[in-house]
Amino acid sequence: EAGVAQSPRYKIIEKRQSVAFWCNPISGHATLYWYQQILGQGPKLLIQFQNNGVVDDSQLPKDRFSAERLKGVDSTLKIQPAKLEDSAVYLCASSLEAYSSYNEQFFGPGTRLTVL
Amino acid sequence: AQKVTQAQTEISVVEKEDVTLDCVYETRDTTYYLFWYKQPPSGELVFLIRRNSFDEQNEISGRYSWNFQKSTSSFNFTITASQVVDSAVYFCALSEPSQGGSEKLVFGKGTKLTVNP
Numbered sequence: 001e002a003g004v005a006q007s008p009r010y011k012i013i014e015k016r017q018s019v020a021f022w023c024n025p026i027s028g029h030a031t032l033y034w035y036q037q038i039l040g041q042g043p044k045l046l047i048q049f050q051n052n053g054v055v056d057d058s059q060l061p062k063d064r065f066s067a068e069r070l071k072g073v074d075s076t077l078k079i080q081p082a083k084l085e086d087s088a089v090y091l092c093a094s095s096l097e098a099y100s101s102y103n104e105q106f107f108g109p110g111t112r113l114t115v116l
Numbered sequence: 117a118q119k120v121t122q123a124q125t126e127i128s129v130v131e132k133e134d135v136t137l138d139c140v141y142e143t144r145d146t147t148y149y150l151f152w153y154k155q156p157p158s159g160e161l162v163f164l165i166r167r168n169s170f171d172e173q174n175e176i177s178g179r180y181s182w183n184f185q186k187s188t189s190s191f192n193f194t195i196t197a198s199q200v201v202d203s204a205v206y207f208c209a210l211s212e213p214s215q216g217g218s219e220k221l222v223f224g225k226g227t228k229l230t231v232n233p
Contacts, residue, residue, distance in 0.1 A: 033220075040225065040226075041226070042209070042223030042224050042225050042226050043161070043207075109159050110159045112159075
């Protein structure tokens with residue numbers, strides 16, 4: 001079974017530029033998560049989708065971050081404009097469905113963003 | 117709000133030593149789930165275990181064992197006879213209700229384990 005795919009793996013941009021990350025979850029997984037992991041910290045949930053609807057985006061900095069999951073499969077996370085403090089690893093995860101903690105979340109390899 | 121504390125930032129051991137990673141959590145929920153994940157240098161988080169709040173039985177899986185004590189709000193993880201391949205960052209996580217009636221994970225800051233040959 002293919003895992004969660006993410007691209008690119010690494011990205012270096014200058015502050016105020018825009019950047020987009022892509023995630024393809026495991027086939028059949030209804031729930032998709034984007035996490036931000038700053039160096040030395042645990043992952044922090046940014047946004048959670050159930051199919052193509054947003055379940056939780058309470059920690060997403062909406063003035064600069066946006067995410068979409070068209071057709072309930074792939075997802076894109078965008079930052080515009082980027083700030084220095086956005087330097088982090090952005091992890092995508094998926095699970096069968098959101099409404100039970102029995103669901104294991106499967107994580108992708110992440111995208112390491114460096115903002116200069 | 118839920119909180120997970122992993123007080124040990126870094127641990128270094130010699131191969132074959134036993135090592136325990138501590139996890140203390142805070143929650144007001146009576147039903148919750150606790151998790152451990154491993155993050156090797158490649159970066160991908162690997163699920164190790166899930167435990168619900170009603171099951172306080174200790175669990176053993178090969179060289180790994182987990183001690184869940186509700187009375188002290190702890191969910192500690194022990195690796196017996198550590199190996200170099202165990203070197204990674206280990207995260208403890210707690211489920212928390214999120215908007216829309218679903219659940220999300222709250223992670224601790226992680227413990228970096230280095231196993232030296």
